[in-house]
Amino acid sequence: MKPLIVAEYVESGAVRFEYRDYxxxxxxxxxxxxxxxxxxxxxxxxxxxxxxxxxxxxxxxxxxxxxxxxxxxxxxxxxxxxxxxxxxxxxxxxxxxxxxxxxxGIDSTPTLFVGSDEVDAWQDWNAVKQAIDDALAQA
The missing domain is CATH 1.10.150 (DNA polymerase; domain 1)
Known part of the structure; x- marks a missing residue:
């Protein structure tokens, strides 16, 4: 998922990708x-x-x-x-x-957040993309 997020959003400067070890x-x-x-x-x-x-x-x-x-x-x-x-x-x-x-409250990995909202369907690119697009539209 990371390469897709980076290619689609981070490289353009639209979002920041933050990774935290757990x-x-x-x-x-x-x-x-x-x-x-x-x-x-x-x-x-x-x-x-x-x-x-x-x-x-x-x-x-x-x-x-x-x-x-x-x-x-x-x-x-x-x-x-x-x-x-x-x-x-x-x-x-x-x-x-x-x-x-x-x-x-994170109890498993990976866990994906867009802003402060957890994306439950983190394996589904379309769901992740929609969550990011929605957050960008509200920004």
Whole structure:
């Protein structure tokens, strides 16, 4: 859905796409969100995010060595990435994102909002497009 929203609305400047991590499946999910935030420091957030989703495994699949290997595979500066991850530089940011999601009543992912309105049919491009168009018409 993100590529469609970006192509149709973000690239033209009509809307802003905002993505927030909601790591609610345990400590390794939090650690993976931290790693993605560290990748963002090198403009690698979306590549790292997509790599995480393509390489999901069972419990304990996002160990630090595996997260660091993903960064290396993506060609990130591993010194900077490892320092960021090892130093816990993004933990507070991730915890704040989790707290904000919980405060908003979000209990599953993905959850899509247009403005302050949740779009229940987030998998239906026509429903998402209609919600965005309606919001733009009211702006």
């Amino acid at each position: 790591a609610f499946r345990g400590p390794q999910a939090v650690r993976a969100a931290e790693a993605a935030a560290c990748a963002a420091d090198q403009n690698g957030y979306w590549r790292y995010h997509d790599t995480l989703f393509l390489n999901q495994g069972g419990a304990n699949s996002f160990t630090d060595p595996r997260l660091k290997q993903m960064a290396e595979t993506l060609g990130l500066d591993t010194g900077a990435f490892n320092s960021c991850l090892d130093g816990g530089e993004k933990l507070e940011q991730v915890q704040q994102s989790i707290a904000a999601a919980q405060a908003a």
